[in-house]
Amino acid sequence: MENKGPTVASVITAGLWSENPVLRLLLGMCPTLAVTTAVKPALTMGLSVIFVLICSNIVVSLMRNLLKPHLRILMFTLAIATFVTIADLYLKAFLPEMSATLGPYIPLIIVNCIIICRAEACASKCGLFISIVDALAMGVGFTVVLCILGAIRELLATGMVFDIMIMPKAFVPWAAMRMPVGAFITLGLMLGLVNLVTGKKA
Amino acid sequence: MDKIYILLMAFISIVIVNNLVFTKFLGICPYLGVSGRIDMAFGMGMAVTFVVTLAGTLTWLIDHLVLMRYSLEVTRYICYILVIADAVQLVEMYLRRFFPPLYESFGIFLPLITTNCAILGLCLFINLWGIDNFAEAVVLSFGAGIGFTLAICIMAGIRENLKIADVPEPLRGAPITLITAGILTLAFMGFAGMIK
Amino acid sequence: MLKKVWLYIEQSWLLIVSSFIFGLLIAVTNTAWQPRIEQNKKDKLNNLMNVLIADAEFELAVPDVQVDLGRGKFAKSNVYKAIGPAGSCKGYCFGAEGAGFADKIELVIAVDAAFEKIEGYSVLSSNETPGFGDQIVNDFYRQQFIGAPLGKLNLEKTGDDKKIDDEIVAISGATVSSTAVVNIFNNYLEQMKAKITAEGISADGK
Numbered sequence: 001m002e003n004k005g006p007t008v009a010s011v012i013t014a015g016l017w018s019e020n021p022v023l024r025l026l027l028g029m030c031p032t033l034a035v036t037t038a039v040k041p042a043l044t045m046g047l048s049v050i051f052v053l054i055c056s057n058i059v060v061s062l063m064r065n066l067l068k069p070h071l072r073i074l075m076f077t078l079a080i081a082t083f084v085t086i087a088d089l090y091l092k093a094f095l096p097e098m099s100a101t102l103g104p105y106i107p108l109i110i111v112n113c114i115i116i117c118r119a120e121a122c123a124s125k126c127g128l129f130i131s132i133v134d135a136l137a138m139g140v141g142f143t144v145v146l147c148i149l150g151a152i153r154e155l156l157a158t159g160m161v162f163d164i165m166i167m168p169k170a171f172v173p174w175a176a177m178r179m180p181v182g183a184f185i186t187l188g189l190m191l192g193l194v195n196l197v198t199g200k201k202a
Numbered sequence: 203m204d205k206i207y208i209l210l211m212a213f214i215s216i217v218i219v220n221n222l223v224f225t226k227f228l229g230i231c232p233y234l235g236v237s238g239r240i241d242m243a244f245g246m247g248m249a250v251t252f253v254v255t256l257a258g259t260l261t262w263l264i265d266h267l268v269l270m271r272y273s274l275e276v277t278r279y280i281c282y283i284l285v286i287a288d289a290v291q292l293v294e295m296y297l298r299r300f301f302p303p304l305y306e307s308f309g310i311f312l313p314l315i316t317t318n319c320a321i322l323g324l325c326l327f328i329n330l331w332g333i334d335n336f337a338e339a340v341v342l343s344f345g346a347g348i349g350f351t352l353a354i355c356i357m358a359g360i361r362e363n364l365k366i367a368d369v370p371e372p373l374r375g376a377p378i379t380l381i382t383a384g385i386l387t388l389a390f391m392g393f394a395g396m397i398k
Numbered sequence: 399m400l401k402k403v404w405l406y407i408e409q410s411w412l413l414i415v416s417s418f419i420f421g422l423l424i425a426v427t428n429t430a431w432q433p434r435i436e437q438n439k440k441d442k443l444n445n446l447m448n449v450l451i452a453d454a455e456f457e458l459a460v461p462d463v464q465v466d467l468g469r470g471k472f473a474k475s476n477v478y479k480a481i482g483p484a485g486s487c488k489g490y491c492f493g494a495e496g497a498g499f500a501d502k503i504e505l506v507i508a509v510d511a512a513f514e515k516i517e518g519y520s521v522l523s524s525n526e527t528p529g530f531g532d533q534i535v536n537d538f539y540r541q542q543f544i545g546a547p548l549g550k551l552n553l554e555k556t557g558d559d560k561k562i563d564d565e566i567v568a569i570s571g572a573t574v575s576s577t578a579v580v581n582i583f584n585n586y587l588e589q590m591k592a593k594i595t596a597e598g599i600s601a602d603g604k
Contacts, residue, residue, distance in 0.1 A: 026231070026234060026376055027231070029227070029230035029231055029234065030227050030228055030229075030230050030231075030319045030323070033227040033230060034226065034227040059416075063412060063416070066412050067412065068409055068410075068412070071409070071410065071412075071413055074287070074413065075412070075413060075416065077283055077284075077287060078280070078284075078413075078416065078417065078420060079416070079420065081279050081280040081283050081284075082280065082420040082423060082424060084279055085276065085277070085279050085280065085424055085427075086423065086424065086427050088279070089276070089427050089428060089431050089435070090427075090431070092431070092435045092438065093431035093434040093435050093438065094434070096435075096438040096439075096442065100523075103330065104323060104326035104327060104330055107279045107282075107322070107326055108228075108319050108322060108323055108326065110279060110283050110322060111283070111316075111317045111318070111319045111321075111322045112319075113231060113317055116317060157528070173529070175527075175528045175529025175530070176529075178528035178529070179387070179391070179527070179528055180224060180225055180227065180384070180387040180391075181384040181385070181387045181388050181391075182384075183227070183384070184380045184381065184383045184384030184387060185380070185381050185384040185385075187380050188373070188376075188377040188378065188379075188380030188381035188383075188384065189377065189381070191376055191377040191380065192370075192372045192373040192377040192378075193372070195371075195372035195373070195374075195375075195377065196371075196372035208471060220501065276424055276425075276428045277421075277424065280420075280424075331502070391527075394499050394527065
């Protein structure tokens with residue numbers, strides 16, 4: 001194992017909590033807000049991001065010693081765009097409904113800052129194994145936040161989570177939760193809650 | 203006359219009714235990060251407008267003249283992102299060489315713009331909406347930039363006032379910005395239905 | 399000169415090689431999955447049309463019919479013919495679009511073989527306000543169109559939504575979206591009728 005590089009445990013905790021891409025680094029906001037109308041699209045989005053993140057981290061990590069510095073970003077972008085295209089084709093072929101729901105937010109993974117940030121900050125410095133673990137941890141951290149947000153919004157907007165009725169019959173759905181305003185305010189309150197728990201000064 | 207009407211409607215629709223920031227959640231990262239001061243926000247908005255007009259037009263042309271003609275649609279995303287990255291580079295070099303004052307006012311934002319989702323998002327939406335009219339594509343691209351500038355400037359104005367407001371400790375910074383943005387989207391929803 | 403070329407190659411060989419590999423990767427996945435993607439698109443349309451006209455096979459009758467949306471806007475639409483088990487024509491289906499409250503509304507409209515009655519519609523895509531405008535996908539509103547006479551439809555604020563006639567009762571709170579759907583119907587039905595009659599495939603249903 002590498003001596004200077006981060007350990008597996010530290011990478012995992014960083015991804016899941018202390019450097020959680022959404023809650024702490026405020027990266028990848030567009031998909032976080034746009035696709036969390038329900039759990040299912042949120043989960044699909046999260047899994048697509050994990051796939052792209054792992055693939056791009058593997059590629060970048062493998063060729064980290066060969067890369068010329070000024071061509072680095074171009075290389076990252078090319079790799080990311082390729083894997084996003086593949087993910088998009090997969091969704092279109094096997095989950096056409098999800099693909100229609102997510103629409104242009106799948107190709108927008110290309111400009112999701114999380115991926116290029118991990119390629120730059122981790123994969124271009126660390127070995128293959130750490131890079132994969134890092135991608136997995138970051139991706140899972142992202143997905144979990146997305147799913148929680150999706151669950152809250154779906155529950156309040158329809159009274160259901162995963163098409164299972166949870167709220168009592170008398171519950172009046174909050175249509176606003178499905179609109180953009182629901183996304184912004186839920187995420188804002190969630191960030192506030194995290195700040196409260198960690199006692200972080202803004 | 204009809205043509206002008208369509209273009210005008212397209213412009214109003216992208217600036218107000220389908221504003222990329224408030225209805226499509228695009229360009230939120232700079233929206234949260236930069237929009238602290240109104241002059242900075244305006245500079246950023248202008249830079250985005252510049253690049254998005256160029257990128258939207260170019261991607262539309264490439265899409266219709268090359269990709270669709272030779273059915274290479276599968277490489278669409280790669281082409282789009284490369285065009286955007288190149289457009290940003292070109293604009294940066296051009297401005298530095300020929301308009302140094304302009305470069306100083308918003309050149310610093312240019313490298314950030316490649317990963318601004320508003321730009322790639324707009325190119326994708328133009329494709330999704332099936333815009334097959336060149337003039338409309340240009341107007342939409344330009345309007346998207348103006349819409350982004352509008353959103354980011356409104357937000358910057360509010361944030362300047364938020365600094366002196368008594369916000370609960372945990373909500374300071376990004377959370378209150380998001381909540382404010384949420385309330386703004388409600389205001390912008392009032393414009394829906396304007397376009398018949 | 400040669401040295402300069404060599405320098406360029408040395409700088410960018412990795413980029414060029416990986417571009418080839420990535421290109422190959424995309425090409426392979428694309429050829430593998432493209433048939434499935436096409437099939438999915440067809441299935442989706444077929445399913446939608448099957449809900450409107452049951453027990454029928456659909457075949458493309460007239461491709462790319464141009465429809466005037468007013469104000470100098472045009473749209474293209476494919477007309478599908480529904481062929482029943484006995485080989486008779488059960489009706490026609492076509493895509494239709496128009497401006498909704500926030501965005502474009504795309505519908506699939508079905509009419510009967512003689513172009514006298516509406517068989518119903520499904521929403522292909524819409525971006526109406528959740529809780530209000532998006533009720534155009536609900537049965538309450540859609541049922542009013544099934545069996546309605548093919549002619550000019552009128553939108554009413556109040557009335558009996560169970561009665562099937564040319565009066566459509568609007569969804570309360572979503573007048574604009576309700577109007578949009580009725581407008582799409584009025585616009586398309588008339589033009590489609592003229593176009594399809596002109597093609598000489600209507601009336602006898604053959």
